[in-house]
Amino acid sequence: MAEIKVSNVVKKYGGMVALNRVSFECHDGEFFTLLGPSGAGKTTILEIIAGIKKPDEGDVYIGGRRINDIPLYDRDVAMAFEYYALYPHLTIYENIAFPLKSPKKKERLSEKDIDARIQQITQLLGIDQLLHRKPQQLSGGQKQRVSLARAMVRRPKVYLLDEPIAHLDAKLKVSARSTLKKLASELGITIIYVTHDWREALGLSDRILVLRRGKIQQIGTPRQIYRSPDSDFVARLVGDPPINLVDGEMIDVNGRSYFKADRGFEFPIWSKLIEQAKRAARKDNGKSFVRIGVRPSHVKVSKEKESEESFQLPVYVTIKESRQGVVMFELDDSFFQANFDKSQHYDVKEKVYVNIDQSNLFFFDKTIALSK
């Protein structure tokens, strides 16, 4: 069994706390992703599990066994990095076979077994036709798949993958993602995966851990992370176009609660959401400040007023993407975006009605700075 337990891990570099009491469990056979911006501490977690770095506090377990003091070569983990370090003088076949040529006699595989494993993994990754070539004869995407194959040809308990497909171009990434997911489920292996790309995190993972400056923000399934983000930070990290975040105030007018944006618009809040809004709000000087979040797909734009919740904004610009349109509105400290049907047309500076689908409206405390 290969479940991994990280318990209260602290890592400091000089005075800086890189990891601040990080605890999580990754189950046997799970695809578990560490998601966060650069500098969040994702790779440090991976390096601590691999044994490349030692934690200052806390414990790491693989299969129930505490491994803090076990050297990296006895931990039975394989690690693949973004940068493929292939041996230029060896063929692709020899490169992939390399980790199997163990110096320890009892672990040594027969040539036949090695061949069988290489065939399996390279077929899965679609590089079985390239085995006789040298690395310099391959494209970047092919090299990355070879590097992945080399990491996965061993049968360790745990695979640690650090941005393995990060620098593929957009098209190759789409196919690399599904290949990786298929590989993981067919081999039934346990993977801890590091990425800053929300599409990889959502598309590939069983569960996601969101990390910010060395602290855990949220752990959940892809759906939980996207649909029920705990904070503005998590909400902003996933989705494209990004979620709209607007700061404002909760006000009462004639017994009804409104959200009033710091500049630009106001709308009445559904009564069933008022409790939730109040919980998230921060009281100051008798006022209650709150940040709302709503994804562009849950904002509707129209020429006519649709309901009493509609409010008006002038169009900054419209952008027609390949499958959807985006109307952009300029607010003080951010852009507010809404999807629209590309068959519609809105002029620059035209005042249009905006309607928020409040069943998909979030209320957050402010934990990140907004900027345009």
Add this chain to the structure above:
Amino acid sequence: MSSVEARDLWKSYTQGASYEVKGINFQCVEGEFIALLGPSGCGKSTTLRMIAGLEEISKGDLLFNGTVVNNQTPRQRNVALAFESYALYPPLTVFENIAFPLRASGMTREQADSEVNRMADWLELRDILKRKPSGLSGGQQQRVSLARALVRKPSVLLLDEPLSHMDQRVRFSIRARIRRIHDDMSATTIYVTHDQEEAVSLADKIIVMNQGEIQQIGTADDLTNKPVNEFVAGFIGEPAMNFIKGTCDNNGNVVFKYGGTAISWPAPSKGLKNYVNKTVTVGFRPDKVRLISNAVPDGIKAMVEVVEYLGEEKILTIKIEDFYIKAICPEITKINENSEIWFNCATDDMHVFDSTSGKALLNGKAG
């Protein structure tokens, strides 16, 4: 503002042994926003550099407002260029970098200052105006480079991958600003990118290039709905268009033989008479795949191998015998990995290509 026209433009770095750009022709009318789109090495940046006057033209003519400008300097052409690699003056502050072309052209300090401040507002540079380029992130340097190009109000604005180093969130707002600046100033803009989504979302007209040649010129809708060949069809859209091979029968159908049975889809029109009993390639976009949970006469049987949840939608990787297609469905669609499925696509959404030349024969409802 200028119009730009390329007439049979060629470029060789090897005295004609090989060509980077092979006789391209296009017109960019005054105030138009054009994207030069293609994979790396397709000749798009070389073309831009010829327009800018940074690269000698090997053969053919380049015209601004109907006048040949082959031998004019960049200054004479009054073009402004913002690069992917920013080329900022390291000893000058951001403010001075942006003001430089204005002061050099003799503008007064007051006027230059107000122009720079206006640009700084547009491109969100207010907070970094006093800093030197070396202390800036790649994305910030790119915005400064963009501001310096825009502030001159050039006749033609040339942009080479200006968004490539910006993080996702900043890209969204800068993209909006570039488009808005174009709409307000109506500057003739030629924009080089390898990113089809950027081209589709920004440009009025897109020139798709591959291997030094123009493949197609058209609006985003033209390229999406009426690609002239398999290259354009596969390059525009993400995930890419699916392609499967079939044979034409003499009733205007394309017949697929998968899973031991023959399935026929009616072709969008009767234009395949010359292809009876020949192989053709059928293309359909991932968001046009219709998934059916039980066998239907025109459904191709397949296996869902991978389901990727992406928030608003799911991307499916579907295996048919020994190859794969991609399908996009709404997030709420209930579908499991390793489940059997049948699929087809509406005749209107079907594209048919010559399997040898890649030339488009039929394009769904666009004909």
